[in-house]
Structure formats: structure tokens, C-alpha cells
Amino acid sequence: MNLLTNSFSPWMAGTGSDADIVVSSRIRLARNLKDIPFPHLMDENTANNVTKEIEKAISSRSFKQKFGKTEFFKLVSLAPIERQVLVEKHLISPDHADGHPRRAFACTEDERIALMINEEDHIRLQVLLPGLELRQAYDIANMVDDKLEEKLFYAFSEKYGYLTACPTNTGTGIRASTMLHLPGLTYTNQIPSLLNITAKLGLTVRGLYGEGTKARGDLYQVSNQITLGLTEEEIIENVISVTRQIINQERMAREVLYRENRYALEDELWRSYGILTNARMISSDEAMNLLSKVRLGVELKILPEIERSVFNELIVATAPAYLTNLAQRNLEPAERDRERAKIIREKLKIN
Amino acid sequence: MLCERCGKNPATMHITRVINGQKTEMNICTQCAQELGHTLSFNFSPQLTFQNLLKGLMGQDVLSEFGIPGNVGERKKCPVCGLTEEQFINSGFLGCSQCYETFKDRVEQALRKIHGSAEHRGKFPAKTGGKIKVLREIENLKKALNEAVSREEFEKAAELRDKIRELEASLKD
Numbered sequence: 001m002n003l004l005t006n007s008f009s010p011w012m013a014g015t016g017s018d019a020d021i022v023v024s025s026r027i028r029l030a031r032n033l034k035d036i037p038f039p040h041l042m043d044e045n046t047a048n049n050v051t052k053e054i055e056k057a058i059s060s061r062s063f064k065q066k067f068g069k070t071e072f073f074k075l076v077s078l079a080p081i082e083r084q085v086l087v088e089k090h091l092i093s094p095d096h097a098d099g100h101p102r103r104a105f106a107c108t109e110d111e112r113i114a115l116m117i118n119e120e121d122h123i124r125l126q127v128l129l130p131g132l133e134l135r136q137a138y139d140i141a142n143m144v145d146d147k148l149e150e151k152l153f154y155a156f157s158e159k160y161g162y163l164t165a166c167p168t169n170t171g172t173g174i175r176a177s178t179m180l181h182l183p184g185l186t187y188t189n190q191i192p193s194l195l196n197i198t199a200k201l202g203l204t205v206r207g208l209y210g211e212g213t214k215a216r217g218d219l220y221q222v223s224n225q226i227t228l229g230l231t232e233e234e235i236i237e238n239v240i241s242v243t244r245q246i247i248n249q250e251r252m253a254r255e256v257l258y259r260e261n262r263y264a265l266e267d268e269l270w271r272s273y274g275i276l277t278n279a280r281m282i283s284s285d286e287a288m289n290l291l292s293k294v295r296l297g298v299e300l301k302i303l304p305e306i307e308r309s310v311f312n313e314l315i316v317a318t319a320p321a322y323l324t325n326l327a328q329r330n331l332e333p334a335e336r337d338r339e340r341a342k343i344i345r346e347k348l349k350i351n
Numbered sequence: 352m353l354c355e356r357c358g359k360n361p362a363t364m365h366i367t368r369v370i371n372g373q374k375t376e377m378n379i380c381t382q383c384a385q386e387l388g389h390t391l392s393f394n395f396s397p398q399l400t401f402q403n404l405l406k407g408l409m410g411q412d413v414l415s416e417f418g419i420p421g422n423v424g425e426r427k428k429c430p431v432c433g434l435t436e437e438q439f440i441n442s443g444f445l446g447c448s449q450c451y452e453t454f455k456d457r458v459e460q461a462l463r464k465i466h467g468s469a470e471h472r473g474k475f476p477a478k479t480g481g482k483i484k485v486l487r488e489i490e491n492l493k494k495a496l497n498e499a500v501s502r503e504e505f506e507k508a509a510e511l512r513d514k515i516r517e518l519e520a521s522l523k524d
Binding site: 041149154163170171 | 431432433434443444445446447448449451458461462465466467468469470471472473474475476477478482483
């Protein structure tokens with residue numbers, strides 16, 4: 001399956017608005033079928049019926065015409081390491097990779113539209129685009145949702161909106177998020193106050209990998225918490241406007257770093273570049289850390305030009321499960337570190 | 352390996368200290384570590400899990416919190432999926448769409464605490480949304496009407512008023 005061996009997905013293109021800081025935009029909609037137990041309470045028979053119904057809805061001719069061909073499979077048909085690759089590619093959640101027989105997955109060939117079936121809700125629809133393109137991502141998600149609804153009966157209440165397994169998602173069922181690269185705010189120690197302020201606005205910021213303020217690769221995710229009482233458009237506007245504020249702060253932090261600390265910064269970034277282009281063994285943590293610095297160096301035009309898509313792709317291409325799966329055999333940690341160093345050297349090669 | 356300090360309990364901590372370039376290493380048990388002041392991360396199993404936070408929002412009964420059973424006989428159970436009120440309170444998860452009706456009071460309370468609202472204002476499915484669609488449109492037209500009146504655009508206001516009446520009449524049919 002190409003899906004598992006190809007490290008490049010369209011959300012990594014490095015295009016779209018404010019792509020120097022915003023890696024990707026994601027919309028996720030939670031939907032359930034009427035009067036059928038939510039996944040955590042469903043028996044195998046019900047799970048199979050739900051899966052079949054959803055498969056039917058996405059394999060209709062009109063669905064294919066509109067959104068392209070889709071892949072569909074049950075997750076138990078994949079090896080654990082393959083399921084982990086889907087997690088690393090941001091196509092499924094870690095929970096969905098747990099090997100439970102009720103779980104299924106579908107996505108379009110371009111990986112922009114993905115469906116987790118029988119995760120926490122019957123349907124978790126995701127649209128993932130590069131750059132700050134939340135509105136566009138929602139337009140697509142909205143169309144897919146309409147198309148699915150032609151075939152399915154959703155659990156919906158006039159008062160509460162779309163009904164979900166957990167009350168934290170009830171209403172619109174929407175989670176709008178942006179993935180941001182924030183080395184400037186990290187080095188100027190502004191992340192804690194950022195976490196604090198956004199919490200007051202009903203949004204959360206969290207490290208994409210690892211916890212709280214120690215995000216690997218300086219990658220953070222901004223997303224809404226509230227899903228009820230506001231329209232989808234209002235929720236999306238909130239996330240966009242906070243993201244824009246953070247982008248401005250990040251640009252200022254980068255300027256200050258450069259102005260106040262130019263030589264130390266140049267030294268640090270060139271050293272990082274030197275290690276990545278020469279290392280023969282590198283751990284995942286070190287790679288993420290140095291790639292963040294090199295990316296910053298390229299954006300500040302201190303280092304030679306490297307396309308943004310290269311950095312985005314390396315997030316997945318250097319991840320442990322992806323590397324192991326590609327080798328088609330069990331890799332010792334040391335072997336994996338060698339493979340990782342090799343891929344990084346190849347991808348960073350300047351033409 | 353046994354604790355190098357007391358020699359009684361199994362060693363669970365490895366402590367490396369570098370003082371003035373002198374490196375010392377120790378394998379000790381949790382108790383000794385506490386006595387030596389390495390208490391930073393000991394015996395703290397945080398209750399701040401998502402489930403526990405949700406439980407608080409569900410309005411967990413104070414009585415059952417202290418191990419005193421409440422009016423168990425009055426506890427509800429969902430007729431569609433069989434989820435009990437107890438299960439809902441303890442897990443924070445509903446069992447099916449019918450549960451929203453079955454446990455209405457608790458759900459409403461939880462939604463208000465989580466979202467600050469229990470009224471959906473967003474999208475609705477085309478199939479079930481016919482009436483809501485009209486109601487929303489009336490709501491929007493009324494807003495426009497107020498604006499038109501405040502700007503003294505009376506001709507436009509009259510037009511809007513007629514449209515609102517028309518839609519309201521269509522709801523009664």
C-alpha cells in the first residue's frame with residue numbers, strides 16, 4: 001500500500017497562507033448514527049453493520065466523482081507497526097491504532113480526506129491541508145459531511161446538535177486546529193504564557209509531540225475546546241484569529257533573536273546544519289530538535305535554501321514506525337538511527 | 352537488586368550525583384530516597400485525569416463520593432443501549448443518541464459547564480433540519496429588520512416584515 005511507504009502527503013507541501021509558520025490546518029467532524037450504541041458499547045455485529053453502511057456511503061459513484069477514489073480497510077488487517085505509521089502520518093489517532101476489531105479507516109488517495117470509523121464516535125471525518133487554510137478545509141469537510149448524510153441517518157437533536165459519545169464534542173462536533181512551528185517563541189521562553197492566554201479564550205495550545213512546554217521539534221497545535229453554542233464559522237474564525245496573533249508574535253520573536261543575538265544564533269543554526277548534513281547516527285529526539293533549528297535558519301535566510309516540504313516530510317520520514325516499516329524487518333535502535341541519519345542527509349542535500 | 356542504603360527493600364531509583372567533578376552513583380529504594388530528600392516525583396499519582404475532571408462536571412453526588420449510597424432505586428437506565436446513570440457519571444461517556452434524552456438533566460448540566468451553553472447554533476443535517484432551517488432564517492430576518500428600522504429604511508423593513516410573516520405562516524401548516 002502506497003499509503004504506508006510513501007512519506008510524502010499533500011499536507012506537507014509547504015504551500016498555503018503563512019506557510020513559514022503554519023505547517024498544516026485540520027478540520028475534524030464527529031458524527032454518529034441514530035439509535036445505534038456508540039463504539040465503546042457496541043458489539044461486533046453492530047460494529048460490522050456500521051462499518052458496512054459507512055463503506056457503502058463512501059464507495060458510491062457520486063462520492064468518488066466528487067472526492068476521488070478512496071481506500072478502505074479494517075485496521076486489524078494491518079500489522080501493529082503499519083497502524084503506527086498511520087498515526088505518524090496524522091491519519092489516525094493513537095487510540096484508533098490499538099488493534100480493536102471494530103476499528104476501520106478510509107481515506108482518499110491524496111490523503112486530504114480521512115475517516116476513522118468506530119473510534120470514539122462512529123465517524124471522525126478529517127480534512128488536512130497545508131498552511132493556514134482552515135476555511136477551505138472546512139468547506140471540503142462540509143461537502144463530505146453532506147454527501148455522507150445523503151446515505152446515513154445521523155444522531156442529531158434540534159437542541160443539542162450532533163450527538164457524540166463524549167459531551168465535550170456535542171453540538172457542532174468540530175475540532176479546528178492549526179499546526180505551528182514556533183522556535184522563536186520557544187527560545188524566547190514565551191510558550192508558558194502562550195498556553196495560559198489561549199486557555200482563557202476557550203482554545204488550547206499543546207505540543208504536537210510530547211507534553212506541554214517541551215514540544216519536540218517546536219511544533220504546537222492550536223485548537224478549539226468549545227463545540228456547542230457557537231456556529232462552525234465562529235469557531236473557525238476564533239482559531240484563525242488566535243493563530244494569526246501567534247504568527248505575529250513568532251515573527252517578532254525571530255526578529256528579536258536575530259537582532260539581539262545574531263552571531264550566537266548564526267553559530268547555533270550552522271552547527272545544527274553541520275550535524276544534520278554529516279551525522280551517521282541520530283536519534284529521533286535529536287533529529288526533531290535540529291531540524292527545527294535548520295528550518296528556522298532557512299526561514300531567516302541564514303542557511304542555504306531548502307524547501308519547506310522537505311522539513312514537513314522529514315517529520316514523518318524520520319519517525320520510528322515509518323522507518324521500521326520501510327525496512328520491512330525489525331530494526332535495532334542503532335540501525336534505525338543510522339537509517340534516519342541517512343534519510344536526513346539525502347533529503348537535505350543541496351542541489 | 353536491594354537498596355544500597357537500607358539493604359531491605361528492592362532498589363527502584365538510580366541516583367547520579369556530580370559534586371565538584373566527583374561522580375557518585377547510588378541504587379536505593381523509594382523510602383530511602385524520600386528520607387534523603389529526593390522526593391520530587393514520589394508517591395504522586397495525580398487525580399487530574401480527563402475522566403475525573405469530567406466526573407466533576409457531571410455533578411457527581413457528594414453522598415456516593417463518600418461511600419454512602421444515594422437513592423439507587425431511582426437511578427435511570429437507557430432503554431436503547433442499557434447504559435446506567437452510574438456508568439455515565441463514572442465514565443463521562445454516553446452510550447447512544449437516546450442517552451441524551453434519558454439522562455437529560457445531567458447531560459444539560461454537563462454541556463453548560465463544558466461549553467457554557469446547551470443550545471446548538473451550528474450546522475444541521477438536511478434530512479432532519481427542515482423546520483430549524485426556517486426558524487434560523489426567521490431569526491436572521493428579524494435581525495435585519497431591526498437594523499433596517501434603526502437606519503430608518505422603512506421600505507426595506509416592510510419587505511422584511513412580510514417575509515417573516517410568510518415564513519411563520521409556513522411553519523403552522
